[in-house]
Amino acid sequence: MDLTDLLPVLIGAPVVVAGAVAAVVVRRRGSGARPPADGSTGTSTPGAAATVVPPDVAVEPTAAAAETMPSPVAADAVTAPPLDTPAPTAGRLRRLRERLARSGSPLGARLLTVLSRDHLGEDDWDELEETLLLADIGAGPTDELMTALRTRVRVDGVQDGTQARAVLREQLLALVDPALDRGLRTTPGTAEDGSRVPAVVMVVGVNGTGKTTTVGKLARVLVADGSTVVLGAADTFRAAAADQLQTWGSRVGVRTVRSDRDGADPAAVAFDAVKAGRADGADVVLVDTAGRLQNKTGLMDELGKITRVITREAPLSEVLLVLDATTGQNGLQQARVFGEVAGVTGIVLTKLDGTAKGGIVVAVQRELGVPVKLVGLGEGPDDLAPFDPEAFVDGLLGD
Numbered sequence: 001m002d003l004t005d006l007l008p009v010l011i012g013a014p015v016v017v018a019g020a021v022a023a024v025v026v027r028r029r030g031s032g033a034r035p036p037a038d039g040s041t042g043t044s045t046p047g048a049a050a051t052v053v054p055p056d057v058a059v060e061p062t063a064a065a066a067e068t069m070p071s072p073v074a075a076d077a078v079t080a081p082p083l084d085t086p087a088p089t090a091g092r093l094r095r096l097r098e099r100l101a102r103s104g105s106p107l108g109a110r111l112l113t114v115l116s117r118d119h120l121g122e123d124d125w126d127e128l129e130e131t132l133l134l135a136d137i138g139a140g141p142t143d144e145l146m147t148a149l150r151t152r153v154r155v156d157g158v159q160d161g162t163q164a165r166a167v168l169r170e171q172l173l174a175l176v177d178p179a180l181d182r183g184l185r186t187t188p189g190t191a192e193d194g195s196r197v198p199a200v201v202m203v204v205g206v207n208g209t210g211k212t213t214t215v216g217k218l219a220r221v222l223v224a225d226g227s228t229v230v231l232g233a234a235d236t237f238r239a240a241a242a243d244q245l246q247t248w249g250s251r252v253g254v255r256t257v258r259s260d261r262d263g264a265d266p267a268a269v270a271f272d273a274v275k276a277g278r279a280d281g282a283d284v285v286l287v288d289t290a291g292r293l294q295n296k297t298g299l300m301d302e303l304g305k306i307t308r309v310i311t312r313e314a315p316l317s318e319v320l321l322v323l324d325a326t327t328g329q330n331g332l333q334q335a336r337v338f339g340e341v342a343g344v345t346g347i348v349l350t351k352l353d354g355t356a357k358g359g360i361v362v363a364v365q366r367e368l369g370v371p372v373k374l375v376g377l378g379e380g381p382d383d384l385a386p387f388d389p390e391a392f393v394d395g396l397l398g399d
């Protein structure tokens, strides 16, 4: 599958050719490296509930920004570092798939080794089952796959490695479910009064799973495709999270709405972000949230409040749950809780590069009944890819 197949799936918008993207997004090529640690590229106003932080470019402030910014934005532009150019998406897909193939090969290789044996005895079937369970596919899907494989082997026989691969590919693909709608809803909508409202994507999940990083990477993808984006730093629990987000944004010319105080009301920041996005005519507002809530009631209260205030300005288009693929059963437990409290519409599975347990994709989709839409495959700024079932299964099996 190539870029033209992929991008509409990711953002539900027309594909923009690379040259046009560059023209829209980038003034100058940057290093492409990870965001700097200081995040100190914008201005902020003490005392305000939330501050609109301009990107490092001479962008006209929005009405909301103008209320809160103490000095003209253009002053920053003189000394601002150059903007990044997000990696070309065509090359990115190939690179990420190769990485997936490397990380997933233990699963695919082990399965294929067993399945290619001459006569499959019970020990071989046990080995297959164990391999699937160890890869975090989950008990139910493992049973299904075992039954399907046994049937295929009995009916058709598996003569050689090529045939074994074809059978396995078909069955794994069925488990991952290519029919699920994995498109991200990032198209602006219309308010009751007929005015244009941005698509609002809220990102939730336990701390450390990669939420802020994912919001930053996603902003790059959207910007690269020609969308205008505003970020909302509603993870007010950890002060550094707002700095981190602001840094991601400023690298691609995206403004961040944040609070200047630790522990500020996340709902107020989220509201201000959506309001700024609306005033700004942005296409998408991405809202980062905190995940450090001790119990389910607290989580429900906080996410419920954020959702309520956001929807006063614009409906929520997506609630993306970020899960760390390396956490296995813990991740599934988290998924269950967030699924109950947050109305999750899609899953982002991060750190797939750090595990051979790609089977978690299947388990988590089953657990929540919503599709994996994006996968994180590294710490680099462009290591986020739309989840593509065929590429994923091919990655697991190795090309």
Ligand SMILES: Nc1nc2c(ncn2[C@@H]2O[C@H](COP(=O)(O)OP(=O)(O)OP(=O)(O)O)[C@@H](O)[C@H]2O)c(=O)[nH]1
Pocket: 205, 206, 207, 208, 209, 210, 211, 212, 213, 214, 235, 238, 241, 289, 290, 291, 292, 349, 350, 351, 352, 353, 354, 375, 376, 377, 378, 379, 383
């Ligand atoms: N290897 C790898 N690392 C990742 C990936 N995504 C995120 N990370 C790393 O995971 C760590 C945590 O990421 P954050 O984005 O800060 O996590 P968070 O969920 O926002 O955490 P809090 O702000 O504490 O709630 C960082 O070191 C990221 O670089 C990925 O796909 N692969």
